[in-house]
C-alpha cells in the first residue's frame with residue numbers, strides 16, 4: 621500500500637477562457653475521507669475537474685498515486701483508478717440504471733467480465749438493487765443522485781471524487797451514504813467530497829479543507845475546525861461557525877467573486 625499522498629497539487633493555476641479561478645494552490649489528498657467546504661464559486665468543482673484529469677492545469681503539477689500527470693497517456697492510466705461524480709452528470713434517459721452504471725464501468729475500463737457483478741454490487745451499496753431495471757428518466761432526484769454515486773463507486777476506485785453527493789438525499793439516505801463512504805475508506809478508497817452540508821463533514825470526514833476564491837484557507841480535522849467557532853447563537857452548529865470564522869464572517873453564499 622502506498623504511503624504517500626493519493627493526490628498532490630503543487631502551485632496549481634486553473635481557470636476558464638481568460639479567467640483564472642485557482643491560483644498557486646498547494647494541496648494533498650491523503651487516505652481516508654476528505655471534506656471540501658467553500659462558498660458558491662470558490663472553485664471546488666474546478667478543483668475536482670483538475671483532480672479527475674478532465675481539465676489539465678494551466679500551470680503547476682498534478683500527481684496522482686505517486687505519478688506525475690503531464691500527458692494524456694498518464695492521465696488515462698490514472699483515470700481508471702478514479703471514480704468521479706460531477707455535480708450535474710449526464711446520462712441517456714432511456715438507459716436502465718444498470719445500463720448506466722455498466723456504461724460508466726466501461727468508460728473506466730473495468731474488465732467486461734466483472735462489469736455485471738460490480739454494477740450489481742454498486743447498486744446494492746446505494747440501495748437501488750430492486751430498481752436496477754428502472755429507466756434513468758423515471759428516477760426521483762434522490763434516486764438519480766444514488767445512481768450517480770453507484771456509477772462513481774463501481775469497480776472500487778482508489779480515489780473517489782464526489783461533488784455535492786448528498787444533494788436531494790433524504791435523511792435516511794444521507795446516513796446510509798455516510799456509512800457507505802466510511803466503509804469504502806476502510807477498504808482503501810481515498811474519498812474527497814464537496815458539500816455545503818457541514819453535518820456530512822462532521823459525521824464522515826477525517827480531514828476538512830476550506831477553499832475560498834480558489835485558495836486553500838484551512839486544513840484540519842473537523843473537530844479542530846469546530847474549535848475555531850466564535851461565540852455562537854443558540855442552535856448553531858460549531859463546525860458551521862468554525863467554517864464561518866475561517867471565511868472571516870462571510871456568509872456562505874457571498875463567495876462568488878463574479
Ligand SMILES: Nc1ncnc2c1ncn2[C@@H]1O[C@H](COP(=O)(O)OP(=O)(O)OP(=O)(O)O)[C@@H](O)[C@H]1O
Nearest residue numbers: 636641658659660661662663664665666667877878
Ligand atoms: N465552464 C465554465 N466557464 C467559465 N467559468 C466557469 C465555468 N465553470 C465555473 N466557472 C466559474 O468558475 C468559478 C468557480 O466555479 P466552481 O464551479 O468551481 O465553484 P464551486 O466552488 O464548485 O461552486 P458551487 O458551490 O456553486 O458549486 C465561478 O466563478 C464560476 O462562475
